[in-house]
Amino acid sequence: MSESEAAAPALPPILPARARADTENRILAERLETLLPAIMREEGIDLWVLVAREYFEEPVVASMLDAESLHARRRTILVFHDPGAGKPIERLTFSRYGGGLFTPAWDPATQPDQWQAVADLIAARDPARIAVNISELHQFADGMTVSQYDRFTAALPAPLRPRVVSAERLAIRWLETRTPGELALYPAIMRTAHAVIAEAFSRKVITPGVTTAEQVQWWYRDRLLELGLEPWFHPSVAIQRQGAKGMLQGGVVIQPGDLLWTDFGITYLRLNTDTQHLAYVLKPGETVAPAGLRQGLANTNRVQDILTRHFAVGRSGNAVLAAARAEAAAAGLDVSIYSHPIGLHGHGAGPSIGFWDNQTADPRGAAPLHANTAWSIELTSYAAVPEWGGQRVDFRAEENAFFDGTAVHYIDGRQRALTLIPSSP
Known part of the structure; x- marks a missing residue:
């Protein structure tokens, strides 16, 4: 970094595709392993649910796809859970494809209903605050559509539904930092x-x-x-x-x-x-x-x-x-x-x-x-x-x-x- 800008700077080398992908994946891993736990705890969120559909990736999910995953596949649901006591954040994916930086948490052969699989896991974790990306003001934190919200809340056990909160500040912190x-x-x-x-x-x-x-x-x-x-x-x-x-x-x-x-x-x-x-x-x-x-x-x-x-x-x-x-x-x-x-x-x-x-x-x-x-x-x-x-x-x-x-x-x-x-x- 510098205060003065070079008048006619030379063009830096441009990385080839594989090197770009390696760099992007390294940075994504750093963000997930260091930034995500910090901001979840600062914002007091126990569990964060993110939902996207193929070619309709919301901004936060798009930022969490690795360099080989150019789009969400079918419906991709990501869940982050903080078990507390200084334990690592669980990074889970409910999707028919993928894994990578996320642990697969859905077996369609055992539970064909994707939403019910998510709800069952949340019920087992019993979080105090369940954050979803809903925001009237910020497009970056408003990625959950009405249809997805309806399906998600319908699958949740009734006692857990009042615990659903906006992830507005968490989503903004993730993207801005x-x-x-x-x-x-x-x-x-x-x-x-x-x-x-x-x-x-x-x-x-x-x-x-x-x-x-x-x-x-x-x-x-x-x-x-x-x-x-x-x-x-x-x-x-x-x-x-x-x-x-x-x-x-x-x-x-x-x-x-x-x-x-x-x-x-x-x-x-x-x-x-x-x-x-x-x-x-x-x-x-x-x-x-x-x-x-x-x-x-x-x-x-x-x-x-x-x-x-x-x-x-x-x-x-x-x-x-x-x-x-x-x-x-x-x-x-x-x-x-x-x-x-x-x-x-x-x-x-x-x-x-x-x-x-x-x-x-x-x-x-x-x-x-x-x-x-x-x-x-x-x-x-x-x-x-x-x-x-x-x-x-x-x-x-x-x-x-x-x-x-x-x-x-x-x-x-x-x-x-x-x-x-x-x-x-």
């Missing part, structure tokens, strides 16, 4: 994304006066195909231009003097990146960007510093947003903050810190921040650029970082200078 093994992988994953962005914002891809914004977007997609990587959203490329209103996109040709913006993210080794960078296309004879554009990015870097200073364990996302906005306003900065957790999902589980369309408190930002979480520090500041006749310009930035509970550390640095694209070779 990054382990040491994941943290060791993340810098190279971020460096990969940064290297691809550096290629996109270069004369290798962009010929001013010829290349359109849309062509750069599709170059990203083709480049990821070449590398055997996947985007988790379609890349964005847009132009801000002196005398033009807003962001220019699509078939607009990139010209000298343009300020370019990109939003780009990949999924690799089950972890996601989400990055926004800015570049300036030099006019003939220019060697640096106009001072007003450079100051605009410096303002955004200052907002990043303000925001990350307010991270604290137990503080809500809404409280972080309010404190950061107040400090930025006092400093005379015109800002919008819309940061989010990142990790197993691009827009990850955990409390949000603002939304571009809501800069006040939001129910999705009410939960507390936890240590060992990764974040997209996503925001913008606006500034009048003197060289563009006082035009209001949007200086967007997004960099991924890790919150260790005390401080926020950028995973592979952050952009502190505009990328420069020469107007001629």
Whole structure:
């Protein structure tokens, strides 16, 4: 991890399929063996039931499938049980296929009814709290469908039904927490994304006066195909231009003097990146960007510093947003903050810190921040650029970082200078 980002980083080696699978399985085993027991006990859950159907995997179950299990098979039911007294968590699977990191607990020949087999095991364990993924607010913790819930509760003995509770906090903690093994992988994953962005914002891809914004977007997609990587959203490329209103996109040709913006993210080794960078296309004879554009990015870097200073364990996302906005306003900065957790999902589980369309408190930002979480520090500041006749310009930035509970550390640095694209070779 570093504060400074390399200007044109080399692309790290991309792992072949077998090595990727081995890495993913090693990280999954670490998460199941160390993270899961800790958060179950912190949240006071004795037994956790997860249900998915083939091609309809809910977010938590999908994160628990090993690298060879690309989908749940038929109906897959996972059960985690804490027997207490410091004993290991039982990891059980009720499925016609699989095993691996889970112990098979269902013999269809003995008990054909899958739901009844689960209910019988739960009755034998007699847990005080039975958690299922039901949440009105968080999609990550709302994976149990109505039909599955009805079948599950119908199979449970009547005295156990009042013990069923929402696993909302447990599911969020599972998805939002990054382990040491994941943290060791993340810098190279971020460096990969940064290297691809550096290629996109270069004369290798962009010929001013010829290349359109849309062509750069599709170059990203083709480049990821070449590398055997996947985007988790379609890349964005847009132009801000002196005398033009807003962001220019699509078939607009990139010209000298343009300020370019990109939003780009990949999924690799089950972890996601989400990055926004800015570049300036030099006019003939220019060697640096106009001072007003450079100051605009410096303002955004200052907002990043303000925001990350307010991270604290137990503080809500809404409280972080309010404190950061107040400090930025006092400093005379015109800002919008819309940061989010990142990790197993691009827009990850955990409390949000603002939304571009809501800069006040939001129910999705009410939960507390936890240590060992990764974040997209996503925001913008606006500034009048003197060289563009006082035009209001949007200086967007997004960099991924890790919150260790005390401080926020950028995973592979952050952009502190505009990328420069020469107007001629």
